[in-house]
Amino acid sequence: MLATAIIVFREVLEAALVIAIVLGASRGVAGRGRWVLGGIILGALGAALVALFADAIAQAFTGNGQSLLNAVILLLAVLMLGWHNVWMSSHGRKLASDIKQVGAAVQAGKQTLAALLVVCFTAVLREGSEVVLFLWAIAASGGQEYGMIIGGFAGLAVGVAVGALLYRSLLFIPIRHFFKVTGWLLLLLTAGLAAQAAGFLNQAGLLPTLGSSLWNTSQILSQQSLLGELLHILVGYIARPSGIELLFYGVTLVTIFTLMRLVRWHVNRPRTAVAAARGQTETQVSG
Amino acid sequence: MLRCFTILALFAGMTVGAAALAAEPTTAQLTIKNRMFTVQELTLPANTKVKLVVENQDSIPAEFESYDLSREVVVPGHSSIVVYLGPLPPGKYNFFNDFNHAAQGWVVVAKPSQAKTGE
Numbered sequence: 001m002l003a004t005a006i007i008v009f010r011e012v013l014e015a016a017l018v019i020a021i022v023l024g025a026s027r028g029v030a031g032r033g034r035w036v037l038g039g040i041i042l043g044a045l046g047a048a049l050v051a052l053f054a055d056a057i058a059q060a061f062t063g064n065g066q067s068l069l070n071a072v073i074l075l076l077a078v079l080m081l082g083w084h085n086v087w088m089s090s091h092g093r094k095l096a097s098d099i100k101q102v103g104a105a106v107q108a109g110k111q112t113l114a115a116l117l118v119v120c121f122t123a124v125l126r127e128g129s130e131v132v133l134f135l136w137a138i139a140a141s142g143g144q145e146y147g148m149i150i151g152g153f154a155g156l157a158v159g160v161a162v163g164a165l166l167y168r169s170l171l172f173i174p175i176r177h178f179f180k181v182t183g184w185l186l187l188l189l190t191a192g193l194a195a196q197a198a199g200f201l202n203q204a205g206l207l208p209t210l211g212s213s214l215w216n217t218s219q220i221l222s223q224q225s226l227l228g229e230l231l232h233i234l235v236g237y238i239a240r241p242s243g244i245e246l247l248f249y250g251v252t253l254v255t256i257f258t259l260m261r262l263v264r265w266h267v268n269r270p271r272t273a274v275a276a277a278r279g280q281t282e283t284q285v286s287g
Numbered sequence: 288m289l290r291c292f293t294i295l296a297l298f299a300g301m302t303v304g305a306a307a308l309a310a311e312p313t314t315a316q317l318t319i320k321n322r323m324f325t326v327q328e329l330t331l332p333a334n335t336k337v338k339l340v341v342e343n344q345d346s347i348p349a350e351f352e353s354y355d356l357s358r359e360v361v362v363p364g365h366s367s368i369v370v371y372l373g374p375l376p377p378g379k380y381n382f383f384n385d386f387n388h389a390a391q392g393w394v395v396v397a398k399p400s401q402a403k404t405g406e
Contacts, residue, residue, distance in 0.1 A: 007385065007386070007388070055366060058363050058366055058368050063340070063369035067370075130350065130361065133350075133363075134350070137349065137386045199357040199358070203358050203371055203372075209373060212356070212373055212375045213376060218354070223354040224354060240354075240355050240357070240380075241357070
């Protein structure tokens, strides 16, 4: 029963932390609850379908179907998170000031809610399908139905509780800095997901390894430990990374960060130009 | 347009990598029976890409997983899946059945000089 609870907890944790950060990143946006919930429900339905067709998926692409599916799902999440972050880099400040002034849900920020729905969908889909298959395996091996049900729900409850704790903690951050912090959290999360996608493409034989186990920090911080697991989900910590995982992590991090900076610069520049022009006109008028 | 750049940048790395694909590698076999691995140690050659076929002889699903190798793949009942490993430097790499943590195993990669004594 405890073993069941721990395994379900580990799967649920990943989805719960992603959703917590997404909820943080969409703070104050009107209707976000509906979108996030929609993503979770669609993800659960999708997870059931993936579990149901696990055989067919595993056999697809000469036994690589599942790795490819995971990679595609992860890359989809990476794109959506990247878009959201780039969008927020130019709108975050306005959103923060709007939320401060209105004190209630604002209309701004709704543009990327669909992207965040997709992110929640992919998180629940990936982890949920494993939970379904695992519980099925336990149930089919027989003799511990009650233990399985209790363990499953306990794992689910604790996983959701940790996610809720992360979200609650985020809310302590002053609104001025809030979206900057969630932006960084999303950026690191996204880079970690990209590294995971690289791992799946590599295990499917589609990408070169570029060096296995480039270093090994599992003695210092094992990925099996709770902290190792948390850091793996949140910032993409890998104790024995391969070259391709590092490359995907780095390229994603630098690409999104650069785009965020470019967009912010692009948005700020015309405004300063207009302000400068206005200043000039005023000087001329007064002169 | 910026979105297109993101997509391009992300996939550029992938295409470069895909072009560098090696020839069909060495094959190894791992079997899961009664939710356990039939062997605890899987000896593989050093610095060689290996195509590992994991067969699940049970009727219930298992999951071949390894933190050390960054590998994670569900193996449905009565079926086989493919996982590529390496090229791995000499060392020991833990793997397990994520659906039954009692099932643990090690990929053992010997130093090249030792591994090639049989040739």
